[in-house]
Amino acid sequence: KGIAERFGAIRRGLTVGEGDLRSLEIRFANTPIYDEAVREALLLHADFDRVREIVHKIRGGEIEVVIHRSEETPTPLAYPILRRYVEAPELFSPEAEREEILNRMRLHLSSEPVHLLCFECGHFHEEVRIGEMPDHPECAKCKSRLLTVLGWAAWTVRDAYAKRARKLDLTDEERKLLTRAKQVADLVAVYGKRAVYANSVYGVGPTTASKILAKMQDTEKEFLNDLFEAKLKYVTTRPYWNAPQAKPKLY
Structure with missing residues (x-):
């Protein structure tokens, strides 16, 4: 993030959510920003002398490498790897981590920037x-x-709305996007910010969001837990769907 700021690619001091931080690597791949980030990481954050020492001690038998196989759940060392590379690492997290997961989810959603379109004007x-x-x-x-x-599809929906306002013909895809966007707008009008939260969770569309919001959970924790369960259900059932899906959100 700091290097992207120095290059002027993002605004200095901008608060970036966890999901957006992880997406920077993809957004700036094959650019001077990425190359500089790798160079700086190797220069400032890699201790090659210590790595060589450990490798030599392993080869010399001074350090024993113990292999532990876990058949049921990932090992503690595996969780950080899963969180970085797996689409929904929560699938592999123990139940004891649920509260921490919900807290991370709340922090991520709260810092997430979204685009809004007024369906009135x-x-x-x-x-x-x-x-x-x-x-x-x-x-x-x-x-x-x-x-x-x-x-x-923010700009596609915005342009489709403008076309409809000018009474121009819309494609089938544009009509579909506008219909979905109007469903979301109806939810926001009734449920307010909670509807914005719900429709910002990966895998939660207006139909699922409507069912969750209608439960009128008494606490934020209950609300987030329902969103979390909906995301997990989507991720676990998506491979069996025939329709192509949008690009996954990197959390």
Whole structure:
């Protein structure tokens, strides 16, 4: 992040959520920013002399390498690797970590910037952080609460809305995206910020979000737990779906 800031690729001092931090490696692959990050990591954060010493001691028998195989759950050393590379590392986490997982999920969602589109006047709100929203967010222009949450197709939906406003013909895909966006806007109008949270979770669409929000959970923990369970269900059942899915969100 610091190197991207120095290159001017992202704004200095910008709060970046855990998911976005992990995506920087992908976004800046094959760029001078990536090359400089690798160079700096090797220069400042790699102790090659110590690594050589350990390897020599292993070869000389001074350090014994013990292999531990876990048949049922990943080993403690495996969890950080799974969190980095597996689409849903929560699938492999012990139940005892559930509260910590929910807390990480809350922190990530709160710092996540989302795009909002007002279905009343068409005003586009770019990169609004969920945690900074009021309980019932309103359009900055017309004060309507009919706001939809836009993800990877943000600009496509915005352009489709503009086309519809000008009474231009829409493609089938644009109609489908607008229909889904309107469903989300209806949820936000009724449930407020909780609906924004729900529709920002990977694998949770408006239909699933509607069922979760209708439960009117008494506590934030219960609400997050329901979102967490919905995400896990999506990840575990997605391989059996025939329809192509959107690119996974990197958490």
